[in-house]
Amino acid sequence: MKPAPGLKIHQLSVNYDKNPVLWDISLEVPAGKLVAIVGPNGAGKSTLMKSILGLIPPLSGKVSFSGLSLKEIRKKAAYIPQKESVDWDFPLTVFDLVLMGRFGRLGLFKRPSKQDREDVKKYLKMVNLEGFSHRQINQLSGGQKQRAFLARALIQEADFYFMDEPLAAIDVETSQAIIAILKHLRDQGKTIFVVLHDLEIVKEVFDWVILLNLRLVSCGPVSEVFTKEIIHKTYGKETLFLEEAAKLAEEKTRGYSLT
Amino acid sequence: MITLDRFFTDPILRGPTIGCMLMGFACAFVGVLAFVRKRSLLGETLSHASYPGVIVGILLSVFFQKEEGLSFFILIGGSLSAFLGFWLVDLLERKERITSDGSLCLVLVLFFGVGVLLASIVQSSHPHLYRQIQSYLYGQAATMGDSHIFFYAFFAAFVSLVVTIFYKEILALSFNREYAQAAGILSPWLNFLLFFLIVLAVIIGIRSVGVILMSAMLIAPPLAARQFTDKLSTLFLLSGIFGMGSGFLGNYFSLLFSDLFSQTGAHLSFPTGPMIVVVSAFLAALSLLFAPKKGLIICYCRMALFRIITIQENLLKTSWHLSEKGKNSLSLDQIGENYAFSRITLRVFLAILQIKGWICIKNKKYHLQPLGIKRGGRIIRLHRLWELYLVNSLGVGVDCVHKSAEEMEHILTPELEKQLTILLDNPKEDPHAQPIPDSEGMVV
Amino acid sequence: MSNPYTYQDFFSFFPLFFRRIFDLLTGTLSWSELASDEIQIFALIGIAISGGMVGSFLILRRMAMVANALSHTILLGIVLVYLFFKVLFHYDDLYYALSIPALLLAALLAGLLTVILTEFFTHKLKVQEDASVGLVFTTLFAIGIILVTLFTRNIHIGTELVMGNVDGIKRGDLHLVFIVVGLNLSLYFLFFKGLKITTFDPQLAKTLGFPPPVI
Numbered sequence: 079m080k081p082a083p084g085l086k087i088h089q090l091s092v093n094y095d096k097n098p099v100l101w102d103i104s105l106e107v108p109a110g111k112l113v114a115i116v117g118p119n120g121a122g123k124s125t126l127m128k129s130i131l132g133l134i135p136p137l138s139g140k141v142s143f144s145g146l147s148l149k150e151i152r153k154k155a156a157y158i159p160q161k162e163s164v165d166w167d168f169p170l171t172v173f174d175l176v177l178m179g180r181f182g183r184l185g186l187f188k189r190p191s192k193q194d195r196e197d198v199k200k201y202l203k204m205v206n207l208e209g210f211s212h213r214q215i216n217q218l219s220g221g222q223k224q225r226a227f228l229a230r231a232l233i234q235e236a237d238f239y240f241m242d243e244p245l246a247a248i249d250v251e252t253s254q255a256i257i258a259i260l261k262h263l264r265d266q267g268k269t270i271f272v273v274l275h276d277l278e279i280v281k282e283v284f285d286w287v288i289l290l291n292l293r294l295v296s297c298g299p300v301s302e303v304f305t306k307e308i309i310h311k312t313y314g315k316e317t318l319f320l321e322e323a324a325k326l327a328e329e330k331t332r333g334y335s336l337t
Numbered sequence: 338m339i340t341l342d343r344f345f346t347d348p349i350l351r352g353p354t355i356g357c358m359l360m361g362f363a364c365a366f367v368g369v370l371a372f373v374r375k376r377s378l379l380g381e382t383l384s385h386a387s388y389p390g391v392i393v394g395i396l397l398s399v400f401f402q403k404e405e406g407l408s409f410f411i412l413i414g415g416s417l418s419a420f421l422g423f424w425l426v427d428l429l430e431r432k433e434r435i436t437s438d439g440s441l442c443l444v445l446v447l448f449f450g451v452g453v454l455l456a457s458i459v460q461s462s463h464p465h466l467y468r469q470i471q472s473y474l475y476g477q478a479a480t481m482g483d484s485h486i487f488f489y490a491f492f493a494a495f496v497s498l499v500v501t502i503f504y505k506e507i508l509a510l511s512f513n514r515e516y517a518q519a520a521g522i523l524s525p526w527l528n529f530l531l532f533f534l535i536v537l538a539v540i541i542g543i544r545s546v547g548v549i550l551m552s553a554m555l556i557a558p559p560l561a562a563r564q565f566t567d568k569l570s571t572l573f574l575l576s577g578i579f580g581m582g583s584g585f586l587g588n589y590f591s592l593l594f595s596d597l598f599s600q601t602g603a604h605l606s607f608p609t610g611p612m613i614v615v616v617s618a619f620l621a622a623l624s625l626l627f628a629p630k631k632g633l634i635i636c637y638c639r640m641a642l643f644r645i646i647t648i649q650e651n652l653l654k655t656s657w658h659l660s661e662k663g664k665n666s667l668s669l670d671q672i673g674e675n676y677a678f679s680r681i682t683l684r685v686f687l688a689i690l691q692i693k694g695w696i697c698i699k700n701k702k703y704h705l706q707p708l709g710i711k712r713g714g715r716i717i718r719l720h721r722l723w724e725l726y727l728v729n730s731l732g733v734g735v736d737c738v739h740k741s742a743e744e745m746e747h748i749l750t751p752e753l754e755k756q757l758t759i760l761l762d763n764p765k766e767d768p769h770a771q772p773i774p775d776s777e778g779m780v781v
Numbered sequence: 782m783s784n785p786y787t788y789q790d791f792f793s794f795f796p797l798f799f800r801r802i803f804d805l806l807t808g809t810l811s812w813s814e815l816a817s818d819e820i821q822i823f824a825l826i827g828i829a830i831s832g833g834m835v836g837s838f839l840i841l842r843r844m845a846m847v848a849n850a851l852s853h854t855i856l857l858g859i860v861l862v863y864l865f866f867k868v869l870f871h872y873d874d875l876y877y878a879l880s881i882p883a884l885l886l887a888a889l890l891a892g893l894l895t896v897i898l899t900e901f902f903t904h905k906l907k908v909q910e911d912a913s914v915g916l917v918f919t920t921l922f923a924i925g926i927i928l929v930t931l932f933t934r935n936i937h938i939g940t941e942l943v944m945g946n947v948d949g950i951k952r953g954d955l956h957l958v959f960i961v962v963g964l965n966l967s968l969y970f971l972f973f974k975g976l977k978i979t980t981f982d983p984q985l986a987k988t989l990g991f992p993p994p995v996i
């Protein structure tokens with residue numbers, strides 16, 4: 079008995095500003111899975127995630143969540159961007175950072191309620207950042223920053239989670255704690271997408287995997303699809319040719335070279 | 338001498354005073370938006386980019402025979418020109434490989450160059466207009482009237498309202514734009530609205546401080562305020578207050594100094610615009626040096642204090658060690674043997690120790706008091722606990738741990754001490770087989 | 782000395798200009814007969830050469846705004862130089878303050894002041910770089926304006942500085958312009974390796990023995 083498709087992408091192509099080019103991506107991922115997105119550097123993993131979330135306009139293609147469009151599902155999708163994409167000197171306490179997760183739900187004119195603030199405390203506890211509530215965010219370690227980001231996503235109480243390299247540059251203890259939380263979410267029926275580089279963890283922890291290198295190499299259950307041949311296809315030398323071809327295509331269509 | 342209330346009541350004085358205060362408030366408020374995104378130089382580029390538009394505006398207003406002042410045409414002209422400039426900056430950054438400082442500078446220079454060209458043409462054809470154009474270059478706060486007050490008040494209120502209503506969205510947008518977009522917090526027009534506010538603030542501001550100095554009003558108040566708070570909401574408020582204060586004090590001092598220097602004969606008028614900028618920069622510098630948490634001078638003071646306490650504790654330790662060996666009545670030379678201090682310095686420090694009740698002085702000899710024994714013992718405890726930690730838990734060689742322990746003994750807090758005790762299983766001996774005093778400082 | 786360009790329009794300027802340059806190089810025309818327009822062009826070319834060289838590094842180091850900053854703080858430099866001449870030598874005449882050697886001194890002073898203050902703010906006081914630069918130069922400019930109003934009552938210094946006045950360049954000034962260009966060029970070539978490496982990777986530069994702050 080196959081559950082309703084969680085995420086369905088149909089012929090997505092992206093070529094915008096300085097982002098890597100994505101070619102004709104079509105895939106289907108059932109709901110309630112822990113999905114890994116892997117590929118070499120510059121493969122377009124972040125680009126894929128951003129275009130799914132509507133942050134980058136696609137050239138063509140369609141994305142649907144359980145049959146609904148992104149607009150309808152916005153409040154039910156949580157995004158954790160890369161730590162490095164944010165200026166941590168911003169005047170913000172950990173508490174306020176997590177509270178930000180409720181802003182989407184509140185809309186334009188409502189203020190955060192007492193319940194919202196209680197929930198912040200609850201989720202801070204869940205990621206083990208209880209005592210850090212009033213700390214300025216630039217006083218956090220890499221692992222603590224990631225956990226704060228995670229708490230902000232958790233407080234959204236979404237159905238879909240998108241995480242861009244959450245396991246990069248953090249300590250082992252935080253890494254294990256995050257993985258435990260991800261598994262817990264999956265067990266509750268949420269669909270979680272994680273961009274990562276560590277292939278060992280993919281084998282141990284994840285149910286589903288998307289192998290990407292500017293085009294879709296493969297998408298399916300880890301047990302079926304995470305084989306030596308397919309991994310080689312994703313990371314191997316044959317793909318270098320594709321990169322050259324992609325650059326050339328870009329030159330011609332845009333009239334100039336990006337390199 | 339002009340009394341303080343005259344600044345707010347006198348018809349000539351109140352325009353500049355209240356107008357500049359409101360301008361300072363609004364610009365500081367708006368400046369926070371650029372400051373937290375690390376785009377403070379945007380104000381500089383915008384003000385220079387508005388210059389050609391301002392000139393065109395002046396020409397148009399003369400053409401349509403409107404009165405000078407905050408004329409509609411100048412506002413529109415300046416704003417359009419600034420918008421064009423910003424659009425170009427955005428384009429350059431997104432499409433080309435020019436970094437943000439390069440594109441800001443390029444647009445600034447380009448537009449300002451065009452402006453200068455226009456101005457020189459006007460200089461030869463309409464010399465009286467040229468003076469008016471110049472007044473926008475350096476600002477002419479002194480000629481602001483009541484109409485300006487109303488306009489600025491309205492603008493300041495508008496800015497405060499926008500920021501208050503859309504605070505959540507502004508916070509999310511400024512901190513993490515992608516996240517805000519993904520979570521649906523961001524409305525496409527909000528960014529435009531914010532930018533519109535910045536442009537408006539710049540255009541309005543150049544009337545009082547001028548094109549060249551404008552950006553200081555967007556930078557100095559937020560910078561000063563940032564030293565006192567880590568919350569965005571407080572940052573807005575404090576920044577506004579600093580901006581308002583700079584506006585007032587700038588006016589006040591310029592009048593004060595004009596009076597002062599005029600007494601030597603000729604009448605001198607101190608330019609208000611630059612004075613406001615200098616005051617705001619001064620406030621920023623003061624904040625950077627003396628703010629309670631992060632001020633540089635305050636930090637140095639804390640460092641010095643820590644040093645002094647360290648020296649005191651070291652002297653106590655020395656006395657403790659000497660008394661451990663049986664000597665109870667210590668001379669100055671015995672204590673000071675391994676220190677490079679002069680005798681006088683030693684005496685002073687030991688006097689402080691006496692005040693603290695750690696030692697007492699009898700017949701020029703120093704005796705450890707019970708309090709001193711206890712305190713000294715605790716320091717020794719911390720020292721030896723730390724050595725044990727380094728050797729047992731981190732595998733450091735026994736001969737290398739002393740130096741680190743010499744530092745840490747002054748730093749470890751009681752909570753950390755408790756953790757160490759548990760971690761090392763309540764040890765009784767250090768790596769050098771010396772006894773570790775208990776938590777009361779007593780050797781068993 | 783009459784100016785051969787006086788009655789020429791825009792397009793006939795160029796053939797005449799290149800003819801005269803050719804004459805200059807072959808010896809037909811002597812240096813003392815150079816028209817003021819030509820002097821200005823040479824001076825500006827020299828400035829552009831220097832500017833282009835230094836500017837390339839500024840852009841690469843993301844310090845473009847520093848150039849903009851320097852053009853503001855130079856006002857303060859000039860005022861200080863003027864005061865220096867006035868107090869020390871009682872030269873009240875602006876002629877000395879605005880001559881090229883004095884300007885050079887002023888520029889040096891301004892440059893040093895700007896860079897030292899900005900570094901202090903960014904590294905010692907831990908202020909973000911954009912705010913440091915913006916604050917330092919506008920404040921120094923403001924102080925410059927205040928001093929100008931105070932001591933000279935002549936706002937025209939400010940205007941001329943902001944706009945520049947090419948017509949003021951004399952033949953003798955050309956010497957200094959090209960000395961500076963030459964100096965820039967030689968420093969450039971001497972230190973090119975160091976400049977390149979500290980621009981690209983300051984950490985590596987430090988380990989290899991090129992001290993970034995000095996360079």
